[in-house]
Structure formats: structure tokens, C-alpha cells
Amino acid sequence: MANVPEELHYSKDHEWVRVEGDIATVGITDYAQNSLGDVVYVELPKPGEQFSANESFGSVESVKAVSEVFSPVSGAVAESNDALSDDPEKVNTDPYGEGWMIRIKMSNPGEVDSLLTAAEYEDFTKAETE
């Protein structure tokens, strides 16, 4: 059973968002890391780069696959998790903690409302596996 923390918001592309003021921290969910398998490399943007909601900001690679990662909200990148370049495994072992990918200064905080709640995301993944 994949882990789906209550307090976070989720996208249909399997990203999670933690909101603190106008900063959104983004990563991929436990369900996503489990489907991908062992993560070997994460490609992240530089601070300052701008993205709109649903735009791809990077990618996650396993041995045999590459998946794009999409930003659930619009804004500019405040910080990228550089630790992932030395330890991409963190995405597998701690997807909601040390496996965070970027921190975005949101340009439109209202976008968070159109994301899924933990319960909605759980239902969504259940439907996908069927």
C-alpha cells in the first residue's frame, strides 16, 4: 500500500505539493517512485527558472525508463534539491522528505485548490491500477 500523507496536495501526474506560505515544495509520490523502480538520476532546473502549472520542469530516470516531472503550480524556482545529484536513491527511500525536488515561489497560490486531496489521490491511484 503506497503512502499518501494527509497534509499534502497531489496532481494526476503523481507529484505531491507541500504548501508553506507562498512556497510550494514539490516531489513525486510513493506510488510514482514504486512504479519507476530504482531512481538513478534526477534532472532538475536551476533557481530562477519559471514554469506554468502542468509544465515539465525536469525528469526522473530509472535504469530502463525516463519520466518527465510536471509542476503542479506556476511560479519561479526558489531552490532545487542538489543533494539528489549525489543521492538519487532518496526519491525511493524518502519521497516526501529528503526526496523533495524543487521549491517554487508560487505566482498564483489559488492553483493549489484545483489539486487533489490525499483521499482523492488515493482513489485516483486505485482506479489506475485496475
Add this chain to the structure above:
Amino acid sequence: MRYIPNSPEERAEMLRQVGLNSAAQLFDSIPKDLRLARELDTPAALSEIELLAGFERLAALNPGAARERSSFLGAGAYQHYIPTVVDHIISRSEFFTAYTPYQPEISQGTLQVIFEFQTLVCQLTGMEVANASMYDGSTALAEAVLMAERVTRRSKVIACGAVHPEYLEVVNTYVQHAGIELVHADFDSATGQASSDLAKLLDDKTAALVVQSPNFFGCIEDVAALAEKAHAVGALLVVAVTESISLGLLKSPGACGADIVVAEGQSFGVPLSFGGPYVGLFATREKYARQIPGRLVGEAYDKQGRRGFVLTLATREQHIRREKATSNICTNEGLIALAATVYLETMGRRGLQEVARQCVQKTAYAAKRISELDGFSIPFTGPRFNEFVVRAPVNAADLMSKLASDRNITGGLALSRYFTDRTNDFLVCVTEINSRAEIDALVDALSTVSEPEDTKTQIE
């Protein structure tokens, strides 16, 4: 047919087992009007005896390859000593009839060889990571240009005019739809090296400066100075090497500051074979490893901690990234890379140095003797490795033709093949294969050219 194990009788039985009456029924899913109603219009089968006789007859029509013909042709393909062990090793079933090493547990032979090849290429080019091979030097250069655009996100590439003309043609083909502007820069007509005017063409839109060293005219470039110029505008320096034996004596392009090095590996134990198969070497800095095209082999361990090797960083490649791949390359030149690896390990450090030294000294001897001939000169003053341009007092293409028909010597390459205005120039290449006697015979043959009576009688 002797390559098909199942006899007609066995096949008839197999047909029955899969519920068919005839072999023709195997193709029932092909619409009838598409099925060939006639035999292919290709020859009837030949026995080994007849087939070999036919090919020997054709081979005899290639006097350019005859044992008695001495050759001073270079220009991107080189005549070098090939140790006997090379062909023996690449003829081992387990190497040449094996497939790409996708299943590492039963492909460790191929994988460890490629790992050694990658290491040798890094050592010789002075770079940090090298791939498992490209098709040849020309396509490796084209891919290097595409990579430079990816890495810098700039779209202008300056190519020095002293790069092999066929290499520049290939680069042009590859970049024509890639949104890359290829600018051709002149070379210095006195030295034969890259022109100092190159700096004027470099700007902050330049992705890469492309040079060849030793260049097409045989001149060694000042790679370190060119690297500085390129880096000053944030561009990469791409160095192409067609005569890889030069890496045995010259400072490596990596040590001079190159960012990507590509080379033709044919000089490392690969026969001339009328142009292929050859092998492209591709090497770059570690920080660009994920942008490199082609296959990569890396070290890996199993659960018992045993070391093995495996194809890695495959997410760059076409079978995973498809249209976003770093290249479309799949099959490369695996067996030729093996040949090059065997060559380099057999010749080793000292052998490679000795071959390179002999090339330089024999070339110096030939250049000196030719320059002393009346009417002949050596137009480019730049330092050379094993090739140089000679200016004759007569049409060079005619001269080469005469040398072949009258003296059984391939004197070099008439430059008019690529540079239509250089009608009297030809490119001479000397390697460890050319004996002093051969060089003297070439010089002697050239010396008779200034005698007009001789020329007249030969034409009749």
C-alpha cells in the same frame, strides 16, 4: 541449401505439424496480388569454388591494392602495420557472431573489451569518458556538433576549412535540419593551419569551434591556442583526428583543452577495405557524460560482489528516449572497436610511440627529398605529422595517373578532387609501411616529370 539445417523432408514434416500443406501457405496473410509469382531475377546459386573464383577475378581488377604497388595515399584512411593476432582474435566465433551485449551475464567478453576500448580512447585523447564507438570519424564529428548545440544551447558552429572535406560534407548533412548554422572559416594559406582570423568569427552565439589536427593538409594545429579562443566566448572546442597514430606522439587534444574529441580509429589495426568498416572514437569531459551519443559500458557488481560490466546510462539512447535521444545510433562498430583494442594492446605504449616516430621521420625524409626536386615545392610551412602537400610543376591528377601506370606507384591524392583550384597540388602520406626504397622510387619518378620529352612519349 547448406545453411538451412532442416532438410526439405524435415520441413515438410514441420509444415504438417503446424497444419499446412505447402510452404507457400506460410504466406497466406500476404495479399495474393503482392506475392511474387516469379523467381527473383538474381543469379543462380554458386558453389564456394565458383564464388571465390568470381571474387578473385574482381579483386584482380583493383591494381591499387596489388602487393607490388607502393602507396602514399592518406587523406583520412591510412596504411599501417596490422599485427597478425588482430585478425585471429576478431575471427573468434564468440566475438564476431555475438550480438549486442544486452544480456550481460552471457556477454562479459564483449562488455569487458568495450570497457578496455573506452579506457584506451580516454587515455589517448586525454579525455574522461568515451563511448563504445561511432560509425567512423566523419559521423562522430557530425554527432559532436549536435552535442555541442545541446550542451551550450547555441546554434552557430565554426568549422575550420582544413578539416577533411568529406567530414565537413557529412556534418553539413546532419545539421541541415537541426537549426544549426555551420560557418566555414578559411585556413592560413601560408602555414596550412587554421587562420588567426578565426577569432573574429567567434562570438557568444558560437556553440563550438571545430578543427582537425593533424589537419587535412597534414599540418599540426596549435590546439591549446584554439581552445583558449573558443573558451573565451563560452564555446566548446571540438577536435577531429583522422590519423589516430598521431595520438602516439602529439600532445592529446584533451591535454590541450579540447571539450569533445572525435577520431577515426582505422589506423589502429583496421584494413583499408575500400572505405569501411572503420570505427569512430568519441570522447568528452565527465560533466557532459549524459549528453554523449552512443553506447556506454560501465562497471557493475552482482550480489556476490563479483565485478562485471554492463551497458549503462541507457536512458540517453533511442530505445528509451526515442525522439529525445542524444542520437539515433544503435548498431555501431563493435567488432572494429575490438580490432582497435587488440591493436593498441599488442602494440602497447612503446609500439604506438615507435610507429608514430617512424611515420614522422619517414615523412620528414620524403618531404626533404621532394622539396629538393626542381619544380617541386612544399607550400605549407606548418609542422607536420605524416602528411604534406606537394606543389608540382604539372597537373597533379595527370601526374598521379602517370605514376600509377608507368611506375606502379600511388603517389598521393591530387587535391583537385576536393579543391578545384589546386590543380597542381597533391597530398602525400608516409607511414612505417613505406620503406626508404619506396620513398626513393617515388622521388625518382617525380624527378622525371620536369623532362618534357618523357611526358610526351608516355601520353602516346
Add this chain to the structure above:
Amino acid sequence: MKPEITKVTSHISHNEALIFERSQTGRIGYRLPPLDVDDVPIDDLIPKSFQCDNDLEGLPEVSEVDVIRHFTRMSTWNYSIDLGMYPLGSCTMKYNSRLNEKVARISGFANLHPLSSEDDAQGALQVIYELQEHLAEITGLPGISLQPAAGAHGEMTGVMIIRAFIDARDGAEVSSQRRTMLIPDSAHGTNPASAHLSGFSVKTIRSTAEGFTDLDHLRELCEGGHVAGLMLTNPNTLGLFEKNIQEICRIVHEAGGLVYMDGANMNALVGVARPGDMGVDVIHLNLHKTFSTPHGGGGPGCGPCCCTKELEPFLPVPRIVRSKTGIPAGPANSTDDVYKLDFNYPQSIGRVKAFFGNYGMMLRALSYIQTHGHDGLREATEAAVLNARYIAKGLAGEYDKPFAADPMHEVVFTDKLQTRKGVHTLDIAKRLIDYGFHPMTIYFPLIVSGAMLIEPTESVGHQELDQFIDAMRSIAREALEDPELVLNAPHSTRIGRLDEAAAARRPVLRWKPKQAATAT
């Protein structure tokens, strides 16, 4: 229940370090004739700053015996066609004849420089010309270039030809709207990668549940005049012949596009049907598949590009052409044919490689065609398809066969029946190694979950086919009765499954001297 493995037993397997770990200062493996010209100091000839200053540090020093043992030992770690069946789908691992190897090594070819004058290379040029003629006959497409060095290279060439043709036909402004290439969801990854190189964007066509190109979807995608072409494989990567191929070509042509065929699966068609007759405009061939030139552990290949007469002007240059000398045959010349290089094609897409292509592979392919003869070529196709059909029948029931249509030269199965016990395609492949076979192609094509694509080729006798079928049946039983055995396979190789994730996370792509390694 102990499985009966009949194809292999245990064998000696030597360990062999990297050559750099074997190297000993002072060993040599070569001898050159002594220098026979003046020994001038190199510093007088080449500025010191241009010279190598690290004495080629790190390059190995070993004896000839070391070299022979090193490579011989490593070679024993490889499976190869000469050892047995290699059922890799879409790879056509057929017998690599020794005769072809002998032909390629004839010194009159092997020692010929590519820039030899035409007079010095008539025999070599004739080989190219003859091979061109035969491949044109086999494909039904008269235009041909042998310059591409591999299948992907031939694809790039073909797609660039399509682009050049459309640009010339429509003019730059109109053709700039026509930049979409349609590619089936079952296509090999080189297809979209090659399309991208020619400046096309890719749209994917769905396959039907039966495994064929979805014609309705094709029609839909062809609307709007944006389609430059379609790239397809026939038989497709599921091993099925696209029976609607003529309709497919018609739809694309009517929409103003051209049809490119990936010729990887020609082993099902040679002597039986021709792409040119199907309406295909341009195709690439893989000489290292259909025409038996050896795979060599990853090449060399040769990927000829064949096209219609209309597309001929766009082929790479130089072209090898034949004309008459006007001198009748006599003692000095067997015919009055002369072979020349022709560069005069102003609409050509240009060169795709220096010189002529992988010439050594052309010799081998010509030898293959002559050895088989027109009868033998068709016979090989029939035997290849029959072998695949035989395996399809032998494995049906034990493994899930997702498509009902009769396969051609290759057949696809899935791991659906085995995943219930936690055994997947990868595990089945690894266990097959213990039975003495190279695994089939796995996880391709992407549209079939857990795909196992099996292509025996004509080079396998029915006893070995039976051994393969028995092995697969045995593994299917093991998956149910003793899944651990399959999950931890292979058990009999000198190394087990390698940690590929660790290898990709911290790549070590070359050997380094110990001091340098420990320093990091």
C-alpha cells in the same frame, strides 16, 4: 522436480582481469622493422609544446602471449550464434558464413584505399554496383545507396530524402507546414529518433487489438496536410504482416505524404513479396540482419537505403554508375563495362558518411546472395517463417499469445500467465540462460506488456527448436512450482544479475590507476 537441461553442462570459465591490471612495464608484443631513414631528433621536426608529455602513461605493456590469452579467455564468456540459437526478435541472428569472411579478406579488396582512382578500383566498384542491382530487385525499389553504415543511419537517410522531396515538390513555405512524421506505437526507438534528426515532430498511430495499424486513426492523423510521411515496419514488430499495406500507402499518399518502411523484418519477405510493389516509397535494409553479415558484438552494420525512381535524385552522393567504354571485350578486359563515381546530383541530401559506406559488409552480403541463389533466398524466407510458426504452436497454451493472427518470422508472447506467481519476463529470460539459450528480445515492442519477441531464423534445426520449446515449457512449470529458481536466475553463469541501478547512479566508465581511484 529437477528440470532436465539437455543443451548445456557446466564448463571451465577463466577469470581474466582488465589488460591494465595485467600490464607489466617493459613487456612488448610487437616488432617493427628498424628505421631505415635518418634518425632526426623529433624536437627538430615538431615543436616540443605540440608533443605528448606524459609518455603515454597508462597504456598497457604486455607480450603477444598475454594478448592472445587475454582475449581468448574473455571470448569464452560470450554466447554467440556459432554456439546455438539466438532467438532475438527483430535481430535476425542467422548463420554468419565463413565463406563471406574469406571473401571480405581477399587482399585485392582488403588493401584497397577508398580514394584510389577509378582505374585502380574497377573490381571494387563493380561489387558495389552488382549488390545495388540485386537489392533493387529484392526490394522492388530501383534507387539505392549503400552509404549508410547501419539501420538507424539508413533510416535517417531515408527520412531526409522524404524531407528533401517534399521541400522540392511543395516549395519551402508550404512544406514548412508539413513537418509531422507518423510512427506506430509498436515502432523501434530508432524510428522517432531518426525522424527528429530530419526536423520532424512525431505523432503516434495506434495499433488495433488484433495487432495491426489502426486505419481509422491513420486517416484521422492524415487530415490537415501536416503529414510528411509514415514510418512503418512490415511485417510489424509483432511479427504480423500488415495486410492493409496497400490501403495504408494509399491513405498516406492521398494526404500528400510518403511511406517509409523499416526493413528490419525483411527476413520474412525476401523472394516472396517486395516493398516496392506494396506502395512503399523508401526503405532501409539491415545487411547485418537479413543478409547475414555478422553482428560483431555491436556492429559493424550496413544500412542501404532503397527508393522509388522519383526519389532517386535525393540519394546521397557519390553514386556508383556503370557505362560503356566503347572498347569491345578482348584479352585485356572481359567486358566493355566501366564503373564510375557520379557526384552530379544537385538535389542530393549530401553525404551521410565519408567514402562509400561499410564496404566490407557489402562484400559479405554479395557473397550471401550469390551463395543462396534466387532459389535459396526464397527457401531461407520459407524456413525462417516455418521455424517461427513451429515455435508459436509449441508454446501456445504455456505462454500467453496476445495476437491470434499467424506470425511471420517472429512471434510475441507475454508473461501474463506467469506473473500470477510473481515471475516476470525478465526472470524467464534469465532462467533461459541456464538452459543454454540466449534470451529472446524482452520488453519490446512497448505496446505489449511483458513482451517476449522470438525470432529463430532459418538457421535453427528442429531438434534445437524442440530443445527451446522444452526449455520454455520447463520454465513455465518452474514459475508455478518453484518460482524462486526463476526469480534468482541465472545460476550457472560466472556472474549473476548485476546491480544496474548502482552502475547508473555512480557510473564508472573507464579503468583508472589505483592511486587515482582511491584518491576520490
